[in-house]
Amino acid sequence: MKVGVVKEREVGEQRVALIPEVVAKLVQQGYHLWVESGAGDMAHFSDDDYRAAGAEIGYSIEEVWGSVDVLLKVAPLRDREVEWIRPGTTLMSFLNPLGNPWQMQHLAERHITAFALECIPRTSRAQSMDALSSQAAVAGYAAVLLAASHLPRFFPMLTTAAGTIPPAKVFVIGAGVAGLQAIATARRLGAVVEAFDIRPAVKEEVQSLGAKFVEVNLEEETGAAGSYAKEVSEAAKHKTQEAIAAHVHSADVIITTAQVPGKPAPLLITERMVASMKPGSVIVDLAAEQGGNCACTEPGRSICHQRVTIIGPINLPSTMAVHASQMYAKNISTLLKYVAPKGELVLNFGDDIVDAACVTHEGQVRNPRVLQLLHPAQTLAPML
Numbered sequence: 001m002k003v004g005v006v007k008e009r010e011v012g013e014q015r016v017a018l019i020p021e022v023v024a025k026l027v028q029q030g031y032h033l034w035v036e037s038g039a040g041d042m043a044h045f046s047d048d049d050y051r052a053a054g055a056e057i058g059y060s061i062e063e064v065w066g067s068v069d070v071l072l073k074v075a076p077l078r079d080r081e082v083e084w085i086r087p088g089t090t091l092m093s094f095l096n097p098l099g100n101p102w103q104m105q106h107l108a109e110r111h112i113t114a115f116a117l118e119c120i121p122r123t124s125r126a127q128s129m130d131a132l133s134s135q136a137a138v139a140g141y142a143a144v145l146l147a148a149s150h151l152p153r154f155f156p157m158l159t160t161a162a163g164t165i166p167p168a169k170v171f172v173i174g175a176g177v178a179g180l181q182a183i184a185t186a187r188r189l190g191a192v193v194e195a196f197d198i199r200p201a202v203k204e205e206v207q208s209l210g211a212k213f214v215e216v217n218l219e220e221e222t223g224a225a226g227s228y229a230k231e232v233s234e235a236a237k238h239k240t241q242e243a244i245a246a247h248v249h250s251a252d253v254i255i256t257t258a259q260v261p262g263k264p265a266p267l268l269i270t271e272r273m274v275a276s277m278k279p280g281s282v283i284v285d286l287a288a289e290q291g292g293n294c295a296c297t298e299p300g301r302s303i304c305h306q307r308v309t310i311i312g313p314i315n316l317p318s319t320m321a322v323h324a325s326q327m328y329a330k331n332i333s334t335l336l337k338y339v340a341p342k343g344e345l346v347l348n349f350g351d352d353i354v355d356a357a358c359v360t361h362e363g364q365v366r367n368p369r370v371l372q373l374l375h376p377a378q379t380l381a382p383m384l
Contacts, residue, residue: 001343002032003336004058004068007039010075012314014042014321015328017072017093020053022329026336027054030343036064043321070340072332074325075315077103087111090345092332094118094131097359098262101373108360113345115335115357118261119367126353129338131331133177138317138324140181140257143284144170146316147253148189150302150309152280156190167192171247172211173268173293174257175202178286182255183209191253196244198236198258216243237266244268249276254283256293262369265290271305279307288312 003026005018016039018026023033033055037047047057058064065071065084073093082103085091087110095116097104107114117131127133147170148155157167170186172179175197183206186193193211206213216239248254248269259265265287274283274296285292288299296305297312304310317324339345339354349355349366359367365374 001030001070001340001345002034002068003070003072004064005033005035005039005055005072006064007036008042008073008075009078009081012318013075014318015074015325016040016043016045016321017074017325017332018329019043019325020045020049020055021326022333023050023055024053026333029337031336032056034058034064034068040325043325045325070336070345072336074328076100079103079106082106082110082112085110085112089113090339091115092117092335095359097367097370098373101365101370104359104365104367104370105374108363108365111363112360113347113358113362114360115339116359116367117332117335117357119357119359120331120335121352121356123352129331129335129353129357131328134327134331135317135324136176136178136257137181138320138327139286139313140178140255141185142316142320143178143255143257143286143313144182144185144189144253146311146313147255147282147284150282150311151253153252154190155186168252169194169250170253170255171196171244171251172255172257173197173244174259174286175199175206175213176257176259178257179255180205180209182257183211186253186255187211194247194251196247198240214244214247216240237268240266241268241270241273245273245276248273252278252281254281254294255286256283257286258293259287259290263290265293267291267293267295269294269296271295274308274310275306277306277308281308283308283310285310285312286316289314 035050035055037057037059061084066086070090076094076096090113092115097116120126120129155168158165168191170191170193172182172195175195183193187210195206195211196214203213285294285297287293288297296310299312300314302311
């Protein structure tokens with residue numbers, strides 16, 4: 001089986017799908033690896049590193065994109081890149097299928113079997129393939145460092161000859177993978193941490209990291225399949241805002257991570273709440289790409305509003321390209337070996353991992369949520 005690793009062309013994307021260490025292991029297991037020249041440069045892996053690991057280096061689009069059996073990538077495809085992929089190829093990457101359903105249709109029309117890493121189920125059996133979680137952990141860590149670099153005060157308590165300086169107060173909204181990593185990182189830096197999540201089940205995890213859990217009873221189901229949060233009613237959103245307002249007011253740093261798959265991010269911090277914060281406070285909104293949890297967030301920008309710094313990072317894991325690539329390479333190589341254990345693609349759609357992650361196959365879009373976006377009238381017809 002010929003496996004290709006391509007160079008990312010998305011602006012700001014520094015990660016690479018496979019690192020040389022993982023390439024070497026795959027070569028030993030019988031896979032034939034081709035790496036597009038320069039694919040690892042932004043993550044500090046040279047073409048020579050890949051050659052030493054046993055890969056061939058391709059210097060044109062045709063050598064890699066247009067000739068391999070399996071194509072490995074990180075960022076979702078640009079439209080022009082779809083045309084570079086040879087029909088019959090298997091693609092594994094983040095694809096944003098719910099955000100770009102028409103591109104999924106295009107992949108299907110070109111008879112490309114596409115695996116979206118966002119769709120890997122969040123189960124113990126699929127944990128080693130869960131790239132969404134691994135990259136969220138990177139984002140949670142990096143968000144706290146970003147906040148600390150903008151906060152005009154210390155994180156830890158310091159006892160000095162000039163007096164005692166109290167620790168910073170950090171409030172983390174959303175206790176998923178990113179939120180838990182943010183809590184752990186803020187605690188390591190010496191901050192006092194509070195955390196909020198609409199799912200009561202995460203309380204024990206928050207407390208195990210040394211943070212105080214902020215509770216609110218929404219009196220409705222708040223957890224979706226795979227341990228993700230689900231969209232709640234407008235009344236529940238309003239109640240959530242009321243519950244966190246006082247904690248927003250007293251925080252020096254807020255890290256927001258609340259997202260619902262396939263939906264705009266819930267608005268949790270209003271402009272009025274921002275105005276109530278102490279001057280010099282910092283908000284890092286990890287939901288910026290989905291619209292933001294803060295009303296003042298501007299995706300991709302750092303702004304000052306009411307003397308509060310609000311940062312809306314885009315693709316934060318990419319800023320830590322070495323370890324983000326290392327973790328992603330483990331995820332995607334595990335998926336590769338799972339569906340092609342002996343160098344030949346074997347798709348068992350009775351398997352929950354394969355069934356969930358494979359978005360297109362044999363000219364068809366398989367994912368029901370993508371199909372609903374493409375053909376809403378047809379999807380709803382049986383219900384009428």
